[in-house]
Amino acid sequence: MNQxxxxxxxxxxxxxxxxxxxxxxxxxxxxxxxxxxxxxGSIGEYGATEIAEIxxxxxxMSRIVSSRQLSQTVQMMTRQTVVGTIQQxxxxxxxxxxxxxxxxxxxxxxxxxVVQVMEDLGETATLRVALLIDASASMKPKLSAVSEAIRxxxxxxxxxxxxxxxxxxxxxxxxxxxxxxxxxxxxDSTARIEALFGRIRMRGTTPTGPALLRVVEFFRETCGKxxxxxxxxxxxxxxxxxxxxxxxxxx
Amino acid sequence: xxxxxxxxxxxxxxxxxxKWNGRxxxxxxxxxxxxxxxxxxxxxxxxxxxxxxxxxxxxxxxxANVLASLDRRERGRPPFLLDVDDAAVGGREAxxxxxxxxxxxxxxxxxxxxxxxxxxxxxxRLLKRLAELHAAGWAFGDLKNDNILVGSYGRVALxxxxxxxxxxxxxxxxxxxxxRGYWAAGTRTADPGYDWFAFAVLWxxxxxxxxxxxxxxxxxxxxxxxxxxxxxxxxxxxxxxxxPWIERALEGRFRDTDEARxxxxxxLQAAQGVKGGExxxxxxxxxxxxxxxxxxxxxxxxxxxxx
Numbered sequence: 148m149n150q151x152x153x154x155x156x157x158x159x160x161x162x163x164x165x166x167x168x169x170x171x172x173x174x175x176x177x178x179x180x181x182x183x184x185x186x187x188g189s190i191g192e193y194g195a196t197e198i199a200e201i202x203x204x205x206x207x208m209s210r211i212v213s214s215r216q217l218s219q220t221v222q223m224m225t226r227q228t229v230v231g232t233i234q235q236x237x238x239x240x241x242x243x244x245x246x247x248x249x250x251x252x253x254x255x256x257x258x259x260x261v262v263q264v265m266e267d268l269g270e271t272a273t274l275r276v277a278l279l280i281d282a283s284a285s286m287k288p289k290l291s292a293v294s295e296a297i298r299x300x301x302x303x304x305x306x307x308x309x310x311x312x313x314x315x316x317x318x319x320x321x322x323x324x325x326x327x328x329x330x331x332x333x334x335d336s337t338a339r340i341e342a343l344f345g346r347i348r349m350r351g352t353t354p355t356g357p358a359l360l361r362v363v364e365f366f367r368e369t370c371g372k373x374x375x376x377x378x379x380x381x382x383x384x385x386x387x388x389x390x391x392x393x394x395x396x397x398x
Numbered sequence: 399x400x401x402x403x404x405x406x407x408x409x410x411x412x413x414x415x416x417k418w419n420g421r422x423x424x425x426x427x428x429x430x431x432x433x434x435x436x437x438x439x440x441x442x443x444x445x446x447x448x449x450x451x452x453x454x455x456x457x458x459x460x461x462a463n464v465l466a467s468l469d470r471r472e473r474g475r476p477p478f479l480l481d482v483d484d485a486a487v488g489g490r491e492a493x494x495x496x497x498x499x500x501x502x503x504x505x506x507x508x509x510x511x512x513x514x515x516x517x518x519x520x521x522x523r524l525l526k527r528l529a530e531l532h533a534a535g536w537a538f539g540d541l542k543n544d545n546i547l548v549g550s551y552g553r554v555a556l557x558x559x560x561x562x563x564x565x566x567x568x569x570x571x572x573x574x575x576x577x578r579g580y581w582a583a584g585t586r587t588a589d590p591g592y593d594w595f596a597f598a599v600l601w602x603x604x605x606x607x608x609x610x611x612x613x614x615x616x617x618x619x620x621x622x623x624x625x626x627x628x629x630x631x632x633x634x635x636x637x638x639x640x641x642p643w644i645e646r647a648l649e650g651r652f653r654d655t656d657e658a659r660x661x662x663x664x665x666l667q668a669a670q671g672v673k674g675g676e677x678x679x680x681x682x683x684x685x686x687x688x689x690x691x692x693x694x695x696x697x698x699x700x701x702x703x704x705x
Contacts (some may be wrong), residue, residue, distance in 0.1 A: 191429075219574075231458070234456065250455055250456050250459070250485070251455040251456075251491070251493065254418050255418055255419070255459070255462075255482040255483060258455070258459050258482075259459060259462065259463055259466065259482070262456050262459040262460050262461055262463060265456060266460055266463075270567050270568065277467075291619075295619040298619075299579070299580075302579045302585065302586060303568060303579070303586050304568075305585060305587075306566070306567075306568040306569065306585045306586035306587040307568040308566055308567045347537065369583070383535075
């Protein structure tokens, strides 16, 4: 299972449309989630719409949160996406084999077995999450929260029974030809993350689209042929994923 | 954070009719709100039960699976899980499962009503319950004040099994201030040590909640460390005597949960000895209570074995 998690605080302003880039990612089997971080003021209508659109095109979910909530939001989105991906695959099988729409349509005794299988899949499947961090100037005060969220996510992923990996990118890159920079490739240790952001040079532009495409390319290069596009979600429960009310994270 | 549809509470008197198994339940009152559903006290016939209802069918089923697996493993007691079904609520279908109703109050409220000196017995019983779960291959995961109900004479019951995780897997649900990972003291992989850590934080939370909350608010993420928790323990009169035990728990240094329990008891006795004169009256009945609980335990075991 492959995911991209975009952490940003506003709209893109350079290069290709990030919405199209996210659609491209989803076509390659990578779900795109977006966390919009806003501490003061608002993200603006343009930014908020774009964030929601990127997630929708990327088959994922979006949330607009404060730095304090970032850590748990990132965890929740990652986990919900795993559950959602498996649920989709399982529902498809159920439709195919039994002609029912979802797990909920099965009698509880059958449901128990299917859910058991889903839990096992969710825990043991290989999971790769590429984090794409907006490092434009306005993000500077939020970077410590971002770094904490990454550390926390890596910790949870390491605790899974299945293989997990995290890669970290930030954008914009150092030159105009380079939309984003890789800070860490698939790594199994969290130790390096603390040091990651020391090197980042904050610059003005926000080439979200080109950066997203670059990360999709990275998936292609490192993970070989990626699985084909997941079936378009038709179940109503995925549609409300962007409205900010689902969560299974308890505080 | 809960689903908007879950914010709506079911009014008392609502009848939930099971679609598959045909049993129906009458809502009496709301007991609590969990991460993926609400728990109600319900009546059916002349009995009362606890019923958890929500829209996340798969998640509720996963919790029911855990209860069912505990019931299979721990035969000889009344089952926890009594029914799993769906019901129409306000035109939408929701899933629910029905459990034994456990009367009781969270640890903190219990100590407020009956006195802090109860914490030893409650802790001891809790470790005993955790030892059973661990022996069955599970970590409880989301151990916290709200999930531990204390009944008469310090009897404890764990409720809300949403965090219960098979050993070796990532803990399914946790609460930040109780989480070993949050305090940079280890992974979130389910193992006995994960519960010991939360158990130690529980007592800090229960006996010195204000300072713990203040600490979590003010501490920078990079400074989170178990030594910060120990600093609280050292400067709290009720916790100080338990410091050696708490330190071991935070560092995961017990062979198993039975050892943790034995050492808890030994530490309590040592603490009582230190207090001397003023507390002389307390150890007497405390010991009596221990003897009684041991006797109860032995007779329950004998009963169970003979059966």
